[in-house]
Amino acid sequence: MNKITPCFLSFFFLLTIQMGFAQSQKEEKWTPLFNGENLDGWHQENGEAEFTVEDGELVGRTVLNSPNSFLVTDEDYDDFILEAEFIADDGLNSGIQFRSKSSSDYMDGRVHGYQMEIDPTERDWNGGIYEEATDRVWLYPMIYNPEAQGSYKHNQWNHYRIEAIGNTIRTFVNGVPTAHIIDDEAASGFIGLQVHGIGNDESKEGQEIRWKNIKIQTGALNPKAYDDAPVVNLIPNTLSTQERAQGYKLLWDGKTSEGWRGIEKDFFPEGEDGKWTTDNGTLTIHETAGEEGGGEEGAGDIITEKQYSAFELQFEFKLTEGANSGVKYFVTEGKYDFGSGSGIGFEYQVLDDDKHPDAKKGHNGNRTQASLYDLIGKNEYSAEDYPHVGRSPYIKEIGEWNHGKLIVKPDGHVEHWLNGYKALEYEKGSKHLDYVISQSKYKDWEHFGLWDKGHILLQDHGDKVSFRSIKIKELD
Numbered sequence: 001m002n003k004i005t006p007c008f009l010s011f012f013f014l015l016t017i018q019m020g021f022a023q024s025q026k027e028e029k030w031t032p033l034f035n036g037e038n039l040d041g042w043h044q045e046n047g048e049a050e051f052t053v054e055d056g057e058l059v060g061r062t063v064l065n066s067p068n069s070f071l072v073t074d075e076d077y078d079d080f081i082l083e084a085e086f087i088a089d090d091g092l093n094s095g096i097q098f099r100s101k102s103s104s105d106y107m108d109g110r111v112h113g114y115q116m117e118i119d120p121t122e123r124d125w126n127g128g129i130y131e132e133a134t135d136r137v138w139l140y141p142m143i144y145n146p147e148a149q150g151s152y153k154h155n156q157w158n159h160y161r162i163e164a165i166g167n168t169i170r171t172f173v174n175g176v177p178t179a180h181i182i183d184d185e186a187a188s189g190f191i192g193l194q195v196h197g198i199g200n201d202e203s204k205e206g207q208e209i210r211w212k213n214i215k216i217q218t219g220a221l222n223p224k225a226y227d228d229a230p231v232v233n234l235i236p237n238t239l240s241t242q243e244r245a246q247g248y249k250l251l252w253d254g255k256t257s258e259g260w261r262g263i264e265k266d267f268f269p270e271g272e273d274g275k276w277t278t279d280n281g282t283l284t285i286h287e288t289a290g291e292e293g294g295g296e297e298g299a300g301d302i303i304t305e306k307q308y309s310a311f312e313l314q315f316e317f318k319l320t321e322g323a324n325s326g327v328k329y330f331v332t333e334g335k336y337d338f339g340s341g342s343g344i345g346f347e348y349q350v351l352d353d354d355k356h357p358d359a360k361k362g363h364n365g366n367r368t369q370a371s372l373y374d375l376i377g378k379n380e381y382s383a384e385d386y387p388h389v390g391r392s393p394y395i396k397e398i399g400e401w402n403h404g405k406l407i408v409k410p411d412g413h414v415e416h417w418l419n420g421y422k423a424l425e426y427e428k429g430s431k432h433l434d435y436v437i438s439q440s441k442y443k444d445w446e447h448f449g450l451w452d453k454g455h456i457l458l459q460d461h462g463d464k465v466s467f468r469s470i471k472i473k474e475l476d
Helices: 006-027 241-245 431-438
Strands: 042-046 050-054 057-061 069-077 080-088 094-101 112-118 129-132 138-140 158-165 168-173 176-182 189-195 208-217 260-262 283-285 302-304 311-319 324-331 346-351 402-408 413-418 421-427 455-458 465-474
Touching: 057 069, 057 189, 069 094, 080 094, 094 129, 094 158, 112 158, 112 189, 138 176, 189 208, 311 324, 311 346, 324 402, 346 402, 421 431
Parallel strands: none
Antiparallel strands: 042 069, 050 057, 057 208, 069 189, 080 158, 080 208, 094 112, 094 189, 112 129, 129 138, 158 168, 168 176, 260 302, 283 465, 302 455, 311 402, 311 465, 324 346, 324 455, 402 413, 413 421
16 A cells, blocks of 8 residues: 655645635636726716826825815625725825715715725724715724724825625725624715815815725625624624624624513513513613602613623613613612612713703713713713814714613723713722712712622613613623
8 A cells, every 4th residue: 555655745735725725816806997097987076186097006186175076986886895005195084985876866966975994194093984974974983993003004005905795894904904894774886086175275285195906806705704803783683793703692682571680570571651662673661750760650670680790781772852871780689779779880871961950960970971870971072073073973863873882891991982982981999989989979888889790780760761782792
C-alpha cells in the first residue's frame, strides 16, 4: 500500500485552499459603475456642484450658494454590495446615497434615503448611516461604535463598502466594520455621490472629493462574516443574526406575557381599564387615576421572572401627553417606594418632561426623562450642539417611539442612553453615588443601591405608556 507523505498532504491542503479561494473569487462578479472616461450611467440631482472626470477619476467640487448636490445612477438597485475609493478635502462633508429616491411628490424632488457618511472632521462619524432629508435623521451615529472611529485616513485614499441585503445594512471603512442597521423602510433606489452645500462660505469654494474604482455586485452576494459592531434594529420585536451571535435575547416576545408577572403576584395583570395589554406588538399599561403603583384600580408594576446582575438592556417606549413611568432595575420584591406600591430600585425615568410636574422637582434635572430618578440628571444637548441634526437629538414628539438603553457592567459602571446619546453614567458604590443618595428621597432607605442583582421592572404610574423591542444581553 502506498503511503501519502506529509509533504504531499501539505501540498494537497494548500491546493484545496487555493482552489476554494479561486472559486470564491470567481463567484464575486463585480460591475463597474464608473468607466473612468465619462459620466455615462449617471445624472445630477438637486444642487449645482461641479461633477467632472479628470485623470480617470470622478471629481466633485463645491460651489457657492448651492444646496446639497448628488450625482446619482440612472439605475435603481435593491440587494447589492458596493465598494468605492475616494479622497476628500478635510472639512468637506459628503456621503454615498443608496436605496435613495428623488420624486416630484416628495419635497419637490429632493434626494432622500440612506447615506453612508463621509465626515473628514474632528467628529469622525465616517461610516455612520444618516437618512438624508427625512425626520429620522441619524440612524447610526458613530457614537454607537466608537471603537471603529479612527479608521478613516485624512488626505489619503479611503475604501468604503456597503452591504445592503434584505433588511440588513452594514458599512465598512478601510475594512473596519462601522455601522449595522436592520430596517425595512426602503428596499430599492439609486446610488448617489454627494457634494455637500457650503452656503456662501468662500473659504470652502472649490473643495474636492475624488472617486475611483466604484463597483457593485448584485448577484451571488457574499457578505462579510458577522462581527462585534453594535446593531441598531429598527424592526420591532425582532433579533437579527448578529444580535443573536452577540448574545442578545428578547426579554418580551412581542406577543404574550411570557417571562413577566405582576410584582408580588404569580400572574400577569392583563386586561383593560388600567391593566396591561400585549396587543399589536406593544406592551401597554393603560391609564387609571395617575397613581404610582397603579392605585387601587390599577394593575401595578410588572417584573421579569428572572433576576439580572450585569447586562445591557434595550427597549423602546412611547408616551402619551403628561405621562409618567419608568424602567427600574435591581428590584427586590417586598421593598416598596414609601408605601406607594411601586417596587424599589434604580430607575431609568420615562416621562413627558414638558407636561408632567415631576420634571420640575428634584435637583438638577434628576427627575427628567432618562435620568437616574431623583439621583442623577441627564446630560443636556441643544440644537446648537448638533447643527447637522438641526434639533436636540434627545427630542422626540409625544406619540413617537424613543429608544432607551441601560448598560450595567460587571465592575459596577452604569450608563443610561436615550435615542442614541449617552444621557448619564455613574459607578455603583462610588462616593458620588453615596452622596446623591444621601440628598435624595432614598436617604433613609437602608442599603439602597447596594444590590448585586434584581428584577427588571416596568412601572405602572397610572398613565398610558407603551413598550416594545425589549431585549437583553447578559454580561460576564
